[in-house]
Amino acid sequence: MPQPDPDFREQTLAHLDALYSFALYLTRRPPDAEDLVQETYLRALRFAHRFEPGTHLRAWLFQILRNTFLTFYRREVRELAVLDKDVAGGLEESWDVEVPVPSMVTTVDLERALADLPEEFRSVLLLADLEGLTLVDIAQIMDTPVGTVKSRLFRARRLMRRRLSDYRAG
């Protein structure tokens, strides 16, 4: 394993908390999240020479983390195929806000609605809204065109609104 530049290592460490938080939302178990983050760093340092200076280091690290996660937890493969077919089928029908966000939403409800989403949707919301990454960065992380990122965001939010509203009603 080539020894990575110490500066590079320091730069990657600046993103440790964000990576851990994302890993915890993906795996839901602290020991799993820790392993996932360690594996991410191991890969990042091993492939440091592949990182292109000037591109977004944070997005590159998130991309490695998510790919590592999918490699080990690929239980949603079938779901994915369905989603992508769905997304390709046009979006216009989904534009309107048929169910608004309820006026009172608890953190528990939010976490539950998020945990219920398929990984693609959960990740896109977390990256876009909690981590505040740009659409271009998210497209890189999820290895998909920006247009698909936007469709997934729309669909993810629509599902969230429905679930939050169901919880209030139920």
Next chain:
Amino acid sequence: MDCRETREVLEEYRRGELAAEAAAPVEAHLARCASCRRLREETDRLAGLIRTLPRTPAPPALAHAVRGLDRPRRGVTGWLARPWVAAAVAAVLVAAVLAPWVQFRGRRADDPVERLLQGGVAEHTRILLQLQALAAEVSDPESAFARVRSLTDVEVPPAFAGDADLTLLQARPTVIANRKAAAVVLRDPAWFVTTYFALPGQDLPMPSEGRVQIGSYKPYMRRLNGFHVIYWKQGEYAYVMVSDLDEPGTRQLFLKMRKAL
């Protein structure tokens, strides 16, 4: 600019990722179109809520481990070999085989037991997210249970405060499905976490379907959001157990608890 064109770039616009000259027509359209404005407002509101979700910082030990990554260490195969990964893979295989069995018929949002199970799973998930920060063990189960009793009127028998295999992490009052309950969090040596909830349950029904034979008991059991959930009634109380354990582990734990409570 029409609605379709506006909505195509609305995400870039609300994130400030559009150049000023491209943003101006979007702004103009939003000023005159109530439907697009509503979409923007609802999107902003949900995004704002997601920003309020907790972000758990990395534990210091992890930062330390990451700094020491120069040294050759276990790679992916080592990670895969960990017992919990093996268990997770096994759980997925079991779930695939048992998929028809775990389908629950007649699941309804207004069913009180269903609400209880959903609430229990949500609370368990929340506890898992918080454990990193609060993972101190309970040193004095007696007083922890006494506190829960005084706050909820729920009797938590001190008989089940863990044993040689199970460590008591928390005992606390909570509310699930609008009912006061005691939540007790246990972990095993591999850090599989189980939360059980005890609550007054005289008015709660016992589902007729979905029940499984465990020893001489027949509780209701199913998989929900990746956890195993068991619901049963005992005396005046109803119990919901939500576990990270695999199915045999969950069954064993139920048996142990059912006998101890």
